[in-house]
Amino acid sequence: QVHLVESGGGAVRPGRSLRLSCAASEFLFGSYGMHWVRQAPGKGLEWVAVIWRDGSQENYADSVKGRFIISRDNSKNTLYLQMNSLRAEDTAVYYCVRDEREAFFAHWGQGTLVTVSS
Amino acid sequence: QSALTQPASVSGSPGQAITISCTGTSSDVGSYNLVSWYQQHPGKAPKLIIYEDTKRPSGVSYRFSGSKSGNTASLTISGLQADDEADYYCCSFEARATWVFGGGTKVTVL
Numbered sequence: 612q613v614h615l616v617e618s619g620g621g622a623v624r625p626g627r628s629l630r631l632s633c634a635a636s637e638f639l640f641g642s643y644g645m646h647w648v649r650q651a652p653g654k655g656l657e658w659v660a661v662i663w664r665d666g667s668q669e670n671y672a673d674s675v676k677g678r679f680i681i682s683r684d685n686s687k688n689t690l691y692l693q694m695n696s697l698r699a700e701d702t703a704v705y706y707c708v709r710d711e712r713e714a715f716f717a718h719w720g721q722g723t724l725v726t727v728s729s
Numbered sequence: 730q731s732a733l734t735q736p737a738s739v740s741g742s743p744g745q746a747i748t749i750s751c752t753g754t755s756s757d758v759g760s761y762n763l764v765s766w767y768q769q770h771p772g773k774a775p776k777l778i779i780y781e782d783t784k785r786p787s788g789v790s791y792r793f794s795g796s797k798s799g800n801t802a803s804l805t806i807s808g809l810q811a812d813d814e815a816d817y818y819c820c821s822f823e824a825r826a827t828w829v830f831g832g833g834t835k836v837t838v839l
Contacts, residue, residue, distance in 0.1 A: 646828070655831070656775065656820075656833070658820070658827065661826075671827075713826075714780060715763070716765065716775075716820070717786065719775055719776075720774065
């Protein structure tokens with residue numbers, strides 16, 4: 612049973628930084644690409660970022676490019692999202708998601724809420 | 730990375746069939762057999778119900794089916810049940826090795 616547990620969410624002022632973590636278990640973490648997907652309150656899903664299984668490549672949505680950095684530590688089975696220069700529109704539940712053949716998302720964490728407000 | 734286009738809402742009576750469309754472009758939906766569909770109940774994480782345009786994961790009801798024609802993918806729910814009332818999202822891989830979701834469709838069971 613794939614297990615993904617996000618942490619690190621909370622309230623933060625605009626312009627500040629926050630780092631999210633996602634602890635993975637019950638599967639071979641280093642064999643899978645990983646994504647972050649977010650959902651603003653009452654809104655739809657938005658893909659945020661992906662990192663290849665060996666960390667060799669990353670890709671970002673235009674809305675976060677240059678501000679967010681996705682990374683991973685395969686020795687700790689952990690995925691990260693460093694969020695800098697946060698804006699009110701970054702307020703959302705952030706989900707950690709396992710990649711399946713670059714095709715679909717079968718396993719999701721429970722999400723962690725980030726609130727950006729002055 | 731423009732969102733895929735879905736109707737905001739679709740409704741149907743129990744036992745009926747409904748179809749949700751998802752329109753993209755030749756850079757996403759039309760270029761790859763990589764459209765997936767997700768069901769989300771309030772307060773819950775999304776659940777995969779269709780992948781690679783037409784495939785159904787193990788454990789997902791046969792009442793859910795996917796299809797695609799050109800730049801438009803579709804999700805059909807047959808034999809509508811009360812528990813099908815949820816939000817539904819399509820998603821596609823894009824040419825730039827990014828992914829894009831649809832805006833979501835709220836399904837109401839009358």
